Amino acid sequence: MADIRHIIHLVSKDLLIELRSKEILLSMIIFSLTIILIFNFTYDIGIQAVQRHTPGLLWVAFIFAGTLGLNRSFMREYENGRMEGLLLCPVSRGSIYIAKLVGNVIFMMIIEMVSLPVMVVLLNLDIIKFIPMLFLLLVLGNIGFASVGTLFSAISLHTRSRELMLPIMLFPVTIPVILAAVKSTAFLLNAKPLAEIMPWVRILIGFDLIFTTLCSFLYKYVVED
Amino acid sequence: MIIVDKIEKYFGSQRVLRNLSFKISKGEHVSLLGSNGAGKTTLVKILATLLKPSNGSASIAGFDLLEKADKIRSCIGVVSHQSYLYQDLNAVENLRFYGKMFDVAKLDQRIDDVLQSVNLFHRRFDMVRIYSRGMLQRLLLARALLHRPPVLLLDEPLTGLDVSSRDMFNQFIENLKTHKVTLLSASHDIEHAIHQSDRVLILKDGSLVLDKLSLHITSQELKENLR
Amino acid sequence: MPVHLILFLLTCLSMTVALFFVFIFAPAEATMGEIQRIFYFHVASAWTAFLAFFIVFCCSIAYLAKKRRFWDFISLSAAETGVLFMTFVLITGPLWAKPVWNTYWSWDARLTTSLILWLIYIVYLMIRKYTEDRQQGARFAAVFGIVAFIQVPIVYMSIRWWRTLHPAPVLGNVEGGGMETNMIITLLVSVLAFTMLFLNLLFMRYRIAQVEAQLFYLRENAE
Numbered sequence: 165m166a167d168i169r170h171i172i173h174l175v176s177k178d179l180l181i182e183l184r185s186k187e188i189l190l191s192m193i194i195f196s197l198t199i200i201l202i203f204n205f206t207y208d209i210g211i212q213a214v215q216r217h218t219p220g221l222l223w224v225a226f227i228f229a230g231t232l233g234l235n236r237s238f239m240r241e242y243e244n245g246r247m248e249g250l251l252l253c254p255v256s257r258g259s260i261y262i263a264k265l266v267g268n269v270i271f272m273m274i275i276e277m278v279s280l281p282v283m284v285v286l287l288n289l290d291i292i293k294f295i296p297m298l299f300l301l302l303v304l305g306n307i308g309f310a311s312v313g314t315l316f317s318a319i320s321l322h323t324r325s326r327e328l329m330l331p332i333m334l335f336p337v338t339i340p341v342i343l344a345a346v347k348s349t350a351f352l353l354n355a356k357p358l359a360e361i362m363p364w365v366r367i368l369i370g371f372d373l374i375f376t377t378l379c380s381f382l383y384k385y386v387v388e389d
Numbered sequence: 390m391i392i393v394d395k396i397e398k399y400f401g402s403q404r405v406l407r408n409l410s411f412k413i414s415k416g417e418h419v420s421l422l423g424s425n426g427a428g429k430t431t432l433v434k435i436l437a438t439l440l441k442p443s444n445g446s447a448s449i450a451g452f453d454l455l456e457k458a459d460k461i462r463s464c465i466g467v468v469s470h471q472s473y474l475y476q477d478l479n480a481v482e483n484l485r486f487y488g489k490m491f492d493v494a495k496l497d498q499r500i501d502d503v504l505q506s507v508n509l510f511h512r513r514f515d516m517v518r519i520y521s522r523g524m525l526q527r528l529l530l531a532r533a534l535l536h537r538p539p540v541l542l543l544d545e546p547l548t549g550l551d552v553s554s555r556d557m558f559n560q561f562i563e564n565l566k567t568h569k570v571t572l573l574s575a576s577h578d579i580e581h582a583i584h585q586s587d588r589v590l591i592l593k594d595g596s597l598v599l600d601k602l603s604l605h606i607t608s609q610e611l612k613e614n615l616r
Numbered sequence: 617m618p619v620h621l622i623l624f625l626l627t628c629l630s631m632t633v634a635l636f637f638v639f640i641f642a643p644a645e646a647t648m649g650e651i652q653r654i655f656y657f658h659v660a661s662a663w664t665a666f667l668a669f670f671i672v673f674c675c676s677i678a679y680l681a682k683k684r685r686f687w688d689f690i691s692l693s694a695a696e697t698g699v700l701f702m703t704f705v706l707i708t709g710p711l712w713a714k715p716v717w718n719t720y721w722s723w724d725a726r727l728t729t730s731l732i733l734w735l736i737y738i739v740y741l742m743i744r745k746y747t748e749d750r751q752q753g754a755r756f757a758a759v760f761g762i763v764a765f766i767q768v769p770i771v772y773m774s775i776r777w778w779r780t781l782h783p784a785p786v787l788g789n790v791e792g793g794g795m796e797t798n799m800i801i802t803l804l805v806s807v808l809a810f811t812m813l814f815l816n817l818l819f820m821r822y823r824i825a826q827v828e829a830q831l832f833y834l835r836e837n838a839e
Contacts, residue, residue: 166492169489170489170490173486173489173490174490177475177478177486180477180478180482181475181477181478184477184478185477244471244472244473244474244476245469245471245472245473246471246472246473246474246475248439248469248471248473249471249473249474249487249532250473250490251438251439252437252438252439252462252465252467252473253462253487253490253491254459254460254462254463254490254491254492255490256459312763315759315763316760319743319756319759319760322747322748322749322752322756323743323746323747323756324746324747324748325746329742329743329746332735332739332742333739333743333760336732336735336736336739337736337763337764337767339732339771339774339775340767340770340771340773340774343774343775343778344774347778363777364777367770367773367774367777370770371767371770374766374770375763375766375767378762378763378766379763382680382759382762382763385680385755385758385759386755386756386759388441389439389440389441389751400749400751401749401750401751401832401833401836402829402832402833402836402837403836403837
């Protein structure tokens with residue numbers, strides 16, 4: 165119980181700071197929109213083809229923007245040795261990890277909620293009737309991606325190449341999440357029956373459960389001597 | 390209050406602390422002296438549960454350092470030259486956050502009290518970003534004392550402070566004696582350390598070379614051990 | 617006789633035997649012909665690489681639990697050797713595929729998983745290299761080694777589903793099934809020989825790690 169209370173306070177602290185500085189969210193949103201723009205140019209294709217590639221495009225934008233956010237969220241703790249201050253608190257290391265994970269998922273959800281409508285307009289998508297299911301897929305995909313991402317960002321910060329290290333650590337390991345998220349989104353937007361989507365949703369749920377548990381346990385080995 | 394028993398610390402193959410043993414009783418103010426790289430910061434970090442000793446054991450307030458780290462964290466306050474504060478939050482918000490982490494009872498009242506005691510009450514709604522170095526250090530002290538810890542660990546808290554802030558800080562530490570707070574303070578300032586503390590420990594290349602009451606220390610001993 | 621010498625002699629012996637089995641004992645495959653003999657090396661290296669990564673996984677857990685340098689050295693050595701064998705898999709795979717399937721690469725589950733694993737363990741080695749503090753690097757690598765290995769089956773499964781749901785051209789089933797007895801025997805001998813080679817390399821790399829640590833210690837204390 166105390167853990168949950170601590171997690172809530174940790175998350176609300178992060179959200180309050182972000183609300184004041186807006187540094188992470190703003191750059192994430194602009195980044196994800198820029199990716200859409202670049203995709204549009206590099207493919208140089210009609211609306212028809214864009215729609216076929218939409219699921220992949222969406223997730224590439226979200227995941228790249230997400231990586232940006234992951235890098236920043238722990239960086240903020242390490243400036244001025246704040247992480248030390250956090251580690252001095254009688255709070256379990258698992259709670260610190262979960263709080264960061266929740267924060268990162270919330271950040272990713274926010275940029276997705278902002279950039280999706282823009283994409284709908286730019287790419288002429290028709291997603292209204294899929295919204296509830298799409299929301300579920302986004303949540304599951306984000307948790308899976310951020311679960312490993314939060315752990316790895318704590319590692320990459322201490323390497324010499326810092327931000328550079330995170331994507332190359334993270335992308336190969338999260339391939340199942342990316343695959344499952346793109347596949348299920350594609351089936352959803354093509355109005356395939358639920359039975360075809362469910363296997364991928366199950367992979368997402370399984371990945372989320374396994375890696376959230378594993379990473380919250382392993383986190384203490386990253387931050388403690 | 391603090392018992393250190395044969396602590397050693399290796400960084401890789403480098404031995405930074407060698408077989409340290411000492412005891413500090415309740416309410417005692419102890420200064421930890423030594424030149425740069427003598428292992429002061431490492432020792433403070435070990436006692437603050439931020440590093441683990443390679444060998445040996447220690448306990449604070451009766452809790453074992455390795456097994457009851459969480460219990461120790463709630464009964465120590467730490468001030469170092471690092472700022473643990475968030476620039477985009479004001480003083481009250483910073484303290485409220487840490488207070489919640491330490492499960493401090495009647496938090497709002499307590500925050501007002503500590504802010505008043507470090508003379509920052511009138512600036513409590515200012516963002517930490519615009520605080521001066523001296524104010525920041527006092528706020529850090531307030532943060533460290535928020536949960537009424539019986540033990541205070543200081544690691545060069547005066548680095549980069551001007552004279553008036555130093556005096557204010559020291560006056561405050563002096564006052565803690567009446568509250569029976571145990572204090573271990575790593576410092577550079579020899580004269581001041583001897584003047585203010587009951588006892589002095591001197592580290593040299595990771596070994597404890599002197600452990601004496603401040604009153605009995607001769608300048609000869611200081612010269613020999615500190616170079 | 618010291619252990620490493622016995623290991624070395626056994627490796628030489630089993631390698632010679634394996635060569636005999638692969639090139640003389642095993643019959644040529646009916647449809648693919650002589651080129652199929654690369655299969656014995658390909659599968660044997662793949663097996664060895666997986667073994668190596670499994671060792672990394674186990675030793676990572678042991679290191680985090682015990683914090684003994686020994687476990688760290690073994691996982692480092694196993695990871696490096698594993699990457700070497702996986703490189704071999706990725707070279708022999710396309711060499712074999714080109715004449716048989718008329719394409720160097722197919723995105724099937726086994727191949728793609730091998731490529732991903734190769735990438736992951738190169739990153740594993742990079743983490744060590746780019747972390748200033750050696751102990752910290754060892755901890756980070758151990759954490760990464762555990763997460764990386766646990767996701768291997770998930771990667772394999774998800775890529776397999778991804779392929780099956782999008783029917784790919786049937787590339788012919790080489791492993792299992794219709795293999796002749798002599799081929800299976802040859803494969804087993806080859807796997808054994810490669811395992812010996814792996815153990816030999818692992819042991820040598822471990823000794824190097826030990827010597828490196830000693831050298832580091834001497835240098836640091838000489839100053």
